[in-house]
Amino acid sequence: MELTIKEEKQKQARSYKLILLFGMLSMFMMFAGLTSAYLVSASRKDWVHDMILPPAFTISTILIVLSSITIHLAKLSTKKNDRNKTTLFLLATLILGLSFVFFQFKGFSEIIAMGYYFTGSESTVTTSFLYMLTLLHLAHLFAGVISLLIIIYNHYKQKYNASQATGIELGAMFWHFLDFLWVYLFVFLYFV
Numbered sequence: 001m002e003l004t005i006k007e008e009k010q011k012q013a014r015s016y017k018l019i020l021l022f023g024m025l026s027m028f029m030m031f032a033g034l035t036s037a038y039l040v041s042a043s044r045k046d047w048v049h050d051m052i053l054p055p056a057f058t059i060s061t062i063l064i065v066l067s068s069i070t071i072h073l074a075k076l077s078t079k080k081n082d083r084n085k086t087t088l089f090l091l092a093t094l095i096l097g098l099s100f101v102f103f104q105f106k107g108f109s110e111i112i113a114m115g116y117y118f119t120g121s122e123s124t125v126t127t128s129f130l131y132m133l134t135l136l137h138l139a140h141l142f143a144g145v146i147s148l149l150i151i152i153y154n155h156y157k158q159k160y161n162a163s164q165a166t167g168i169e170l171g172a173m174f175w176h177f178l179d180f181l182w183v184y185l186f187v188f189l190y191f192v
Helices: 005-041 055-079 083-113 125-156 166-191
Strands: none
Touching: 005 125, 005 166, 055 083, 055 166, 083 125, 083 166, 125 166
């Protein structure tokens, strides 16, 4: 029995989603291992316990949560064949994502202004861990921004519609994962 074109596309979409899920799970396991190492290292005598996360990290958290909402709305608009709203929400997601990056670096500069350095002779294990966790997340967010740019390009090329939205669905899944991952890291760093 041969598969119809629609069934073949659905099968292919499920395969792509499964591959993405495995990738996201492995990324989460990496961050879970790093946060476990953070907890173990917190018992060191040279660990800084009085460092407070700067407000820029809170702002960046709000921005990435908002970007997760806008990409979800873009996906819904695509499923309704509303190209104008899809464009608006995709561009809003891109702007919010780039603003997240800006506030992450602003947070780094605020930490340095508090007298905590990430590298060099004046750095601490605490700040080096913070730097590593946030930069690793930013590296993954860079991949998310690249995929978002590809989605925007494909959207302008009219490759997405109500019956063909796999690309935007995969991009939204990854973006939601990045959002979840940052919220996890932020809550972890804020309370630990």
